[in-house]
Amino acid sequence: MYPEPSGPWARAVETDASQGAFLSVWGPSEGDVWAVGGQVASIGDAGQGMIQRRTDGSWATAEVPADTPLLNWVHGAGDELWTVGNAGAALRYDGSAWQAVDTGVDVPLWGVFVFASDDVWAVGGDAFDRDTMGIVLHYDGSTWSPAALPTLDRDSAAMFKVFGVEPDDVHVVGAAGVLLHYDGSSWTQEPSGTANDMISLWGNDADDIVAVGGRAIGTIARWDGAAWTVEEVGALPGLNGVWMDPEGRVSIVGNNGLAAVIREGFDADPEDSTVSFEVLHAVFGLDDGTRISVGGTLNSSPPYRGLIIENAP
Amino acid sequence: MLLNTRRYAVTLLAAPLLGCPIDPEPAPEEPVAAENIYARLGAPIPDATEEQLATFERGRQVAMRRFLPSDGLGPNANVSFCGSCHEKPVLGGSGPRYRDFYIVGEKLGDGTFIEGGVNGVLTSYGFHGADIRPGNDEGNNVSAHRNAIPFFGVGLIAELDEDAILANEDPDDADGDGISGRANYDQGFVGRFGRKAQTVSIEGFIRGPLFNHLGITTDPLPPEMQAALPVPSVASVRDEQTLGEGMDVFRQAAAPAEPLSDDDGVPDPEMSAQELFDLVSFSMLTAAPEPDPNPSAAAKAGKVRFAELGCESCHVSSLQGPRGLVPLYSDLLLHDMGEALADGIVMKVATGAEFRTQPLWGVAATGPYMHDGRADTLHEAIVVHGGEAKAAAKAYGALDSEAQHEVIAFLESLGGMDQASEGLLPARAEVPAAGTPGAPWDIEDWQEPRWIEGRRLFDRDMPVSEGLGPVFNGDSCRACHFDPVIGGAGPIDVNVMRFGTLGPDGEFVQDPRGTILHKLTTHDRPRLEHDGSHNVFEMRQTPSVLGLGLIEAIPEDDILAQADPDDANGDGISGRPNYVLGDQLGRFGWKAQVPTIAEFVRDAMTAELGVTVPQSDELLYGATEDDDDIPDPEISAEQAETVGFFIAHLDYPRPKAEVPEGREVFVEIGCADCHTPEFTTADGQAVPLYSDLLLHDVAPEGSAGVPDFVALLLEFRTPPLWGLSDTAPYMHDGLAETVEAAILAHAGEADASRDAFENLSSDDADALLAFLESL
Incomplete structure (x- = not known):
């Protein structure tokens, strides 16, 4: 039985402008967790990447290759660990160091999801240029190549996150409420009914995926295996991060330091995150019930400051 | 039901208190009215500190600052300053219809609504290489009108606790009264500003329109500045004390959180943090409209009727604020207003x-009414209420006229009535003293009432019910002619857009709708758009009408004596007269396309206001019929003549100084070859207009314009230079921001003079510019 989310959140790490903010957190085990992010000189700038690693409960800065831009997301499966970032950056961890892998694109990559060493998805796009379209890339073990996407019913400058339960059941969320689904052979667009940017998603089963986003209005979407149901929840600020525990309870984080738990449907019970002004951008849970959320002053002009908060059961 | 984050925070902190001894609950205090919140419209709240008053004044200046492309205006814009849309009856108020705008978007098959334009706003002007007239994307299938809303008392609205607003919520109409208000939200906070309560903070309500309507970028105010605002915009002191550090509660911090940027080449942010702070402070400090302290018997009776009709179900008389009850007559909640008002x-x-229930304080002075400005009067506004308000509107309609009058009298008692104006001139506005801008010229005392009436008609916002539209650029003559005084020129944001098609053979093809691509329509019609066939767009700035009477009095032969159409004297200058409407000499307009003031009035009434004019045997301009529902003509001959009388008797711009050395340079480098310094009327009156009133080819190679009668694509009338310093920006398109830039923009026949200017010594150039500024 996975522990009930409870207890206070506490600040574990605070970074200054020399390192920047955190954007993503993930780890293969409670003794090995990675948080990525970085700093930019201005919005749209490629910036400088940062990685911190939590081992034995304590965080330390990890080495990143020179010229690594700001890193937006991290994910892995088994020993296969990837992080992606601005300027088309993708880095693979070889067990001792991060190695840059050419993706063939130069737009920001916002999300990555790893099934296996020869089955990795990444998504991205220039979110600041409405005249461009978001992209989906696939890594087959040797090269990254763009996936063929359907003609969308709207402009969507970026795909923000990708998540899959099985290799033939993959979801992507993106700008302007775009929701895509991959069935193992092709991508299709699913109706959303919202133009709100959808930022991230997580799930346990093929028929229970939760996506969040909204920017100015908290927006929650649930996939039941066949269709998405989307609710705009005005009382919540924009949501950025989501993680579902093995019991199906959903932790969400967002702007204005929001952290909350959805136990059923779309009803969120806010928690005291100890964070007021900063943005919480991602959340992830460990096997021992500890939840970790990361973020920073992403609602202000750069340079950013960052933070990691933890919630022990 | 989802918990509100802030209420949850209260619950968390309340828990440890449960073990404390509980005092007997005190008797509830009787609500008291907020004090020191009223002043005349546009004035600061009475208890503003000296420091706040200084900020208020600085903010007022920012609100009136005219942004130019070099300041960051654009790349897309509707207006060039904040005050342009919030000027009725004074700065901080609402906007006449000529400042209406459109919100557009696309509704997709799955119900998704995608904003079009600039964050939903359809713009009228493009700078920095953007389309001169930004078009409405083909995919947009939703278009809605918006009329600007007043800012009076918004600081008091910002102070309201969210619970004061949420207390009136009844989203599922649990009480069965047919009224089901619900809150809108932004960043998790209860929305309170905007037609749809879509914005929670004044900072957001300012930063958004600055970007959407002006293209001016800003950064969010830093926390220390937000905390210093008149309405503290970070954690409230009370909440901090109650909840403790780390549990603070935002009240205003939900302004668009990210810095804004654009690609116009001007470094972002284009407005400084100090300017934004002052602007937000100005808005927050603007007092609430003061209700009539001695309401009439009719108003008192109307107040009772207002409640009996059910109007107070949404227009609740007051909300509890930290200073006491705030009588804004709105619940600030969203209500379904029915299909007829729905805008999609x-x-x-x-x-x-x-739509959000619109506050009613000061309503008498801030028409037109409803979100799209469709209602000319309060009576019309009530009648068009639908949806949840239909029952109340129906009950009002069933009242006899006296009872309806009482309701209107009550609404008029809610502040601002003594400042209400048909246009923007204050009631009983004084006649400017002789020699000052905008003063009468050449009238006897007995003619002054007619001049005043002409001014009133010139200033008056033409109601839709009297014929405004169906397409228009301005809703009054003053809408375009107000710089620096009524009758003057207009800023870049009232430029008229001319358009058409230039064929491969160089021939200009006029669109069936004419050469004006109007900016606005009445609320029931979408904006006129161009299509791919149009490749000529020419902005035309509003010329001043000051001194037109004198220009009209210049003998025709004296103007023609300046003409040299074939450049017979070989000086490279070949002024041509424009003959219009048969054989009349054109004198007015950028193409000298208008021969007389009487024709000017008729032309502008139709072309700019969409107002039809009476049939006339002598006067040919103006349309005598249009396709709106208002009987034609929509203005009488007497009214048109009275407006013409006012224009003909507006004093000409007087020189501010003598700068003989600059005048000498002006002549020496050839400026005076076209800008003829002076004509004389038949009765000997000097007309120092600095124009020959003839057409010259002065546009750069490769540019394309719109022809008019004999005026060719690139020909323009020499514009008079009197009053130059008060009519910036310059040239026909208003893209020359300074006098120097205007000189440098001259080409064609003016090449030699421009070259000569560029080779002047700095002393001579300074003298020339000083001379021009002195006119």
Whole structure:
């Protein structure tokens, strides 16, 4: 039985402008967790990447290759660990160091999801240029190549996150409420009914995926295996991060330091995150019930400051 | 039901208190009215500190600052300053119809609403290489009108606790009264500003329009500045004390959180943090409209009727604020207003049929009414209420006229009535003293009442019910002619857009709708758009009408004596007269396309206001019929003549100084070859206009314009230079921001003079510019 989310959140790490903010957190085990992010000189700038690693409960800065831009997301499966970032950056961890892998694109990559060493998805796009379209890339073990996407019913400058339960059941969320689904052979667009940017998603089963986003209005979407149901929840600020525990309870984080738990449907019970002004951008849970959320002053002009908060059961 | 984050925070902190001894609950205090919140419209709240008053004044200046492209205006814009849309009856108020705008978007098959334009706003002007007239994307299938709303008392609204607003919520109409208000939200906070309550903070309500309507970028105010605002915009002191550090509660911090940027080449942010702070402070400090302290018997009776009709179900008389009851007559909640008013625009959680209850304080002075300005009068506004308000509107309609008058009298008692104006001139505005801008010229005392009436008609916002539209650029003559005084020129944001098609053979093809691509329509019609066939767009700035009477009095032969159409004297200058409407000499307009003031009035009435004019045997300009529902003509001959009388008797711009050395340079480098310094009327009156009133080819190679009668594509009338310093920006398109830039923009026949200017010594150039500024 996975522990009930409870207890206070506490600040574990605070970074200054020399390192920047955190954007993503993930780890293969409670003794090995990675948080990525970085700093930019201005919005749209490629910036400088940062990685911190939590081992034995304590965080330390990890080495990143020179010229690594700001890193937006991290994910892995088994020993296969990837992080992606601005300027088309993708880095693979070889067990001792991060190695840059050419993706063939130069737009920001916002999300990555790893099934296996020869089955990795990444998504991205220039979110600041409405005249461009978001992209989906696939890594087959040797090269990254763009996936063929359907003609969308709207402009969507970026795909923000990708998540899959099985290799033939993959979801992507993106700008302007775009929701895509991959069935193992092709991508299709699913109706959303919202133009709100959808930022991230997580799930346990093929028929229970939760996506969040909204920017100015908290927006929650649930996939039941066949269709998405989307609710705009005005009382919540924009949501950025989501993680579902093995019991199906959903932790969400967002702007204005929001952290909350959805136990059923779309009803969120806010928690005291100890964070007021900063943005919480991602959340992830460990096997021992500890939840970790990361973020920073992403609602202000750069340079950013960052933070990691933890919630022990 | 989802918990509100802030209420949850209260619950968390309240828990440890449960073990404390509980005092007997005190008797509830009687609500008291907020004090020191009223002043005349546009004035600061009475208890503003000296420091706040200084900020208020600085903010007022920012609100009136005219942004130019070099300041960051654009790349897309509707207006060039904040005050342009918030000027009725004074700065901080609402906007006449000529400042209406459109919100557009696309509704997709799955119900998604996608904002079009600039964050939903359809713009009228493009700078920095953007389309001169930004078009409405073909995919947009939703278009809605918006009329600007007043800022009076918004600081008091910002102070309201969210619970004061949420207390009136009844989203599922649990009480069965047919009224089901619900809150809108932004960043998790209760929305309170905007037609759909889509914005929670004044900072957001300013930063958004600055970007959407002016293209001016800003950064969010830093926390220390937000905390210093008149309405503290970070954690409230009370909440901090109650909840403790780390549990603070935002009240205003939900302004658009990210810095804004654009690609116009001007470094971002284009407005400094100090200017933004002052502007936000100015808005927050603007006092609430003061209700009539001695309401009439009719107003008192109307107040009772207002409640009996059910109007107070949404227009609740007051909300509890930290200073006491704030009598804004709004619940600030969203209500379904029915199909007839629905605009299809989705904003945050507000649907296409939902609108925020508009506060009614000061309503008498801030027409037109409703979100799209469709109602000319308060009576019309009440009658068009639908949806949840239909029952109240119906009950009002069933009242006899006296009872309806009482309701209107009550609404008029809610402040601002003594400042209400048919246009923007204050009631009983004084006649400017002789020699000052905008003063009468050449009238006897007995003619002054007619001049005043002409001024009133010139200033008056033409109601839709009297014929405004169906397409228009301005809703009054003053709408375009107000710089620096009524009758003057207009800023870049009232430029008229001319358009057409230039064929491969160089021939200009006029669109069936004419050469004016109007900026506005009445609320029931979408904006006129161009299509791919149009490749000529020419902005035309509003010329001043000051001194037109004198220009009209210049003998025709004296003007023609300056003409040299074939450049017979070989000086490279070949002024041509424009003959219009047969054989009349054109004198007015950028193409000298208008021969007389009487024709000017008729032409502008139709072309700019969409107002039809009476049939006339002598006067040919103006349309005598249009396709709106208002009987034609929509203005009488007497009214048109009275407006013409006012224009003909506006004093000409007087020189501010003598700068003989600059005048000498002006002549020496050839400026005076076209800008003829002076004519004389038949009765000997000097007309120092600095124009020959003839056409010259002065546009750069490769540019394309719109012909008019004999005026060719690139020919323009020499514009008079009198009053130059008060009519910036310059040239026909208003893209020359300074006098120097205007000189440098001259080409064609003016090449030699421009070259000569560029080779002047700095002393001579300074003298020339000083001379021009002195005119």
